[in-house]
Amino acid sequence: MSDLIKLCKTQDVAPGQSLQVDAEGLPAMAVYNLDGEYFVSNNMCTHGMAWMTDGYVEGDEVECPFHGGRFNIRTGEPTAFPCVVPLQTYTVKVVGDEVCIERPAA
Numbered sequence: 001m002s003d004l005i006k007l008c009k010t011q012d013v014a015p016g017q018s019l020q021v022d023a024e025g026l027p028a029m030a031v032y033n034l035d036g037e038y039f040v041s042n043n044m045c046t047h048g049m050a051w052m053t054d055g056y057v058e059g060d061e062v063e064c065p066f067h068g069g070r071f072n073i074r075t076g077e078p079t080a081f082p083c084v085v086p087l088q089t090y091t092v093k094v095v096g097d098e099v100c101i102e103r104p105a106a
């Protein structure tokens with residue numbers, strides 16, 4: 001049984017929205033709701049000091065509020081310049097109404 005970390009309630013993130021969450025010992029994370037499917041990645045843009053939760057969710061992508069770089073929310077892969085380094089993503093498990101991630105390997 002893997003170690004799950006609770007991040008928020010499912011109802012805390014509306015479809016097409018994101019939410020910043022913090023968990024001890026981990027970088028700030030963003031929870032996304034894509035039509036009822038939840039995804040979690042690091043919230044800090046890999047290009048600069050910007051929170052992706054301050055940006056815009058469009059389809060499966062999130063656009064950074066600083067320079068307009070984009071990432072695929074499902075994979076963390078960069079999809080638009082100037083972002084070239086992927087966002088770290090986490091394995092999500094929804095347990096009841098709790099959005100959780102598996103504790104990443106140290």
Ligand code: FES
Binds near residue numbers: 049069070
């Ligand atoms: S800080 Fe995000 S695109 Fe530059």
